[in-house]
Amino acid sequence: MLLISLLLACHREQPDTDSGEPLTVADATLRFTNANNYQFEGILNAPRLPMAELTNDTISWSALDADLQCHDLDPVADIDNVGLMVFPYLTADEVEQGLAVDSLQQVDMGIYLSKEPGEATQVTLSELTFFGTEANIQDEFAPGNGTWLLLLSTGTGVGVGSRMMAFVEPTAGAPDHVSIEDGCSVLDYTVELEALTPLEVPMEGPWVVDWSGVTATGHGSPLVATRVTSLKVARFDALTLPEIEARFLDLETLATEQWSLPHPSGTVDDLGTLTQDTDGSPFPGFDAEGIWMLALMCDSCPVPAPLALTVLNPVPAR
Amino acid sequence: MRLPALLLLATFAGACVDSDEKGNDTAAGTDPALDADATVMDVTAELGTIITVVIVRWHTDEPTTGYVEFGPDTTYGLSTPTTEASTDHEVLLLGNPADTDVHFRVVLTEGEESDSTADYSITTGSLPTGIPQFTASGTLTDEWAYTVIPTQGTTPAVTIVNAKGETVWYYLPVVQEGNLMRALLSHDRKSVILGHAGMQGKLELGRLQWISLDGGTVTELSVPGFDHDLVELPDGTICMITVERRTRSDGTPWEADTLLELHPDGTTTEIFNAWEAFEYPESLPSARAANWTHGNGLDYWPAEDAYLFSMKELGSLAKIPRATGEIEWMIDGSLNQFDFGDDELVMLQHQFEMLDNGNLLLFDNGTQERGYSRAVELDIDEEALTAKQVWDYIRDPSVFVVAKGDVHRFANGNTQVVWSAVGEIQMVTPDGTPIWALNAELGQAFTFVQPVSSFYVAD
Incomplete structure (x- = not known):
């Protein structure tokens, strides 16, 4: 789960290469395959919040100070979008499982409504619209009308950048105002980095990497190349793999240095075009210090974990 | 109509073509039938800004009409409209998936007669990031x-x-x-x-x-x-x-x-x-x-x-x-x-x-x-x-x-x-x-x- 905050910072720019031509695969190309890929299993346990049925209920997040990764959260500055997904034929458990492995389709979700709250920290059901079209969804908020999942997100993409989620359950006699608070218990996970085969990389380059051999994401769904928005390389000093596994949700703070490159298309990228995330300086190359990782990132996917990630093994030039 | 020992100068624009990396011979055609008066020269193909679109251009030494047959193999199956009478021609090959070989040939027409060049192929590019699947x-x-x-x-x-x-x-x-x-x-x-x-x-x-x-x-x-x-x-x-x-x-x-x-x-x-x-x-x-x-x-x-x-x-x-x-x-x-x-x-x-x-x-x-x-x-x-x-x-x-x-x-x-x-x-x-x-x-x-x-x- 390399850096949800960095996911949101990714840009969709064309590569700034000299030629602008697509990269080709040569003998020296690094080949990132399924054997090199990590495994990630996310387990969602979103709270179930009873709320008055057939009522224009109010949902508040003013007391939310930690997101589902247990990172600090500002309920005003960090929440750009409130989304309400209604799944007519799935249970809450099935929704959680589908989100965790990124297997849900749009047709699973009967209705998606949203509102950009601005400075507000609460929303009523009637304020939620379908891309601006009024829905009066409170009239349908009743038992038997599906599973209702509320998403609080940074950014406005549908199902993207989720910082907190909760199921609201229409219930007779329940209060007409609910508060969403601590997100720390929502997401649990296991990650496997030690079982993968590290990918050898020459310290001095070249670093053209062909990842067409990665056919499945770390969480088990088919890897779709057009969902990869950037590649990221990070170095971790003074940490072991088990320590990184244990604190996987904090990778952005654990990394000593990180470099990124936008991914325009295809399955071949040149790590020589990486730039440092903080100051934009060119990638200086690999060394034998620390632990190096390469991740394929997606800034429009519901699962915040990297689509693929491997440990790199820098080796001297032959 | 004559398509002589054809000057098939297949100068495929390489910027968007990954045929080399896949080992394809982009100018694999041989000379076509040679019983017409016009000479087809400078057949080129390149990918458009939209990388599933192939732009084919050709030149003839005298005004002709023509079209391009194309498809995933040499049976083609698709064809472009016929161009206006001219010496310089450009058509778009449309409807191709990404990362796919597209075979094509130029067909010159004169009344009921027609002659075609040899087969060429080009590979479409990869879809850009963000395209919905x-x-x-x-x-x-x-x-x-x-x-x-x-x-x-x-x-x-x-x-x-x-x-x-x-x-x-x-x-x-x-x-x-x-x-x-x-x-x-x-x-x-x-x-x-x-x-x-x-x-x-x-x-x-x-x-x-x-x-x-x-x-x-x-x-x-x-x-x-x-x-x-x-x-x-x-x-x-x-x-x-x-x-x-x-x-x-x-x-x-x-x-x-x-x-x-x-x-x-x-x-x-x-x-x-x-x-x-x-x-x-x-x-x-x-x-x-x-x-x-x-x-x-x-x-x-x-x-x-x-x-x-x-x-x-x-x-x-x-x-x-x-x-x-x-x-x-x-x-x-x-x-x-x-x-x-x-x-x-x-x-x-x-x-x-x-x-x-x-x-x-x-x-x-x-x-x-x-x-x-x-x-x-x-x-x-x-x-x-x-x-x-x-x-x-x-x-x-x-x-x-x-x-x-x-x-x-x-x-x-x-x-x-x-x-x-x-x-x-x-x-x-x-x-x-x-x-x-x-x-x-x-x-x-x-x-x-x-x-x-x-x-x-x-x-």
Whole structure:
């Protein structure tokens, strides 16, 4: 789960290469395959919040100070979008499982409504619209009308950048105002980095990497190349793999240095075009210090974990 | 006609071609038959800005006409229109999936005679990041080949997909404070027309775009007030739903719809104006402060030279002949004039089309209270003002589509039903059996779609 905050910072720019031509695969190309890929299993346990049925209920997040990764959260500055997904034929458990492995389709979700709250920290059901079209969804908020999942997100993409989620359950006699608070218990996970085969990389380059051999994401769904928005390389000093596994949700703070490159298309990228995330300086190359990782990132996917990630093994030039 | 020991200078532009890395020989052809007078020189191929589009150019030493046959192998199967008589020729090979070998040959024509060059091949590029992915299931037989699909949600985009769900054309527009509502492959088959609407209350941000099919040219026109839908007539005239804002006695703004024609010469004609057509608001069930008609669907009825125009706030669909701009009749909703007998009234339609047999096919969204949407076909009598349901289709399990929705009938009787907001397109047989479906990933909804049978000839 390399850096949800960095996911949101990714840009969709064309590569700034000299030629602008697509990269080709040569003998020296690094080949990132399924054997090199990590495994990630996310387990969602979103709270179930009873709320008055057939009522224009109010949902508040003013007391939310930690997101589902247990990172600090500002309920005003960090929440750009409130989304309400209604799944007519799935249970809450099935929704959680589908989100965790990124297997849900749009047709699973009967209705998606949203509102950009601005400075507000609460929303009523009637304020939620379908891309601006009024829905009066409170009239349908009743038992038997599906599973209702509320998403609080940074950014406005549908199902993207989720910082907190909760199921609201229409219930007779329940209060007409609910508060969403601590997100720390929502997401649990296991990650496997030690079982993968590290990918050898020459310290001095070249670093053209062909990842067409990665056919499945770390969480088990088919890897779709057009969902990869950037590649990221990070170095971790003074940490072991088990320590990184244990604190996987904090990778952005654990990394000593990180470099990124936008991914325009295809399955071949040149790590020589990486730039440092903080100051934009060119990638200086690999060394034998620390632990190096390469991740394929997606800034429009519901699962915040990297689509693929491997440990790199820098080796001297032959 | 002579195609001599041909100067097949296949200078394939390498910028977008990955044939080398795949080991293909891009100039693999041998000399063609040599019994004509013209010499084909400098056959080149390169990928367009849209990397599924191949641009083929060739030169002849004397004016000729010609076309290109192309396809996934040397049996080809597709061909471009014939070029005008000239020495320099350029055609687009359209309908190719990404990362696919495209074989082609140039065919010179002279009367009934023709001669072709050897085979060439080029590989299309990889789809850019962000292009929505769809999952197709089932098999299509003789329905139209392609569907133009605008999506809204995680990634607003226009894609044209084939029956396998493969993207063969795409464009990622910049959408600002609004929605991409409509995309149409133009009648002249030179561009895809995009209709962008602002959010309700900000409709002054409306605009149209024309994207050339190779992706190299984008032309834009600001159309304040554009909303929901547009239709292109065979002569290139575009009719749009636009809103006109007026000020109430208390100083607050409110809006109602007009139908505005944009002619190929750039002039415009207002065909219909709801402010003039209705006595507002007392006679209407809704007097919303925003758009009290809220046009949500538009179609053109060639046989009658009339528009069919749906207005959400009225729930009604109006027939408006172009010659008069007057409402001839209204069906469904609060201003329904038709006798439905014992049949279920259409509750709230989005898209619709008049069928060749005079029946009306609609996407009936229904209401949240009813809980499901459907496709429905009505046998309407315009003289007697009667409507009888002759067919309907409800998805199993049913879905309620809160916004948009579209329907199309094909010559074999099958119907394409677009469950827009839930990201699914189905093809169903007359007996209601779904035989094909296209599904969007979570976060992507469809708006209105356009089935097309060819990239080269208007339907």
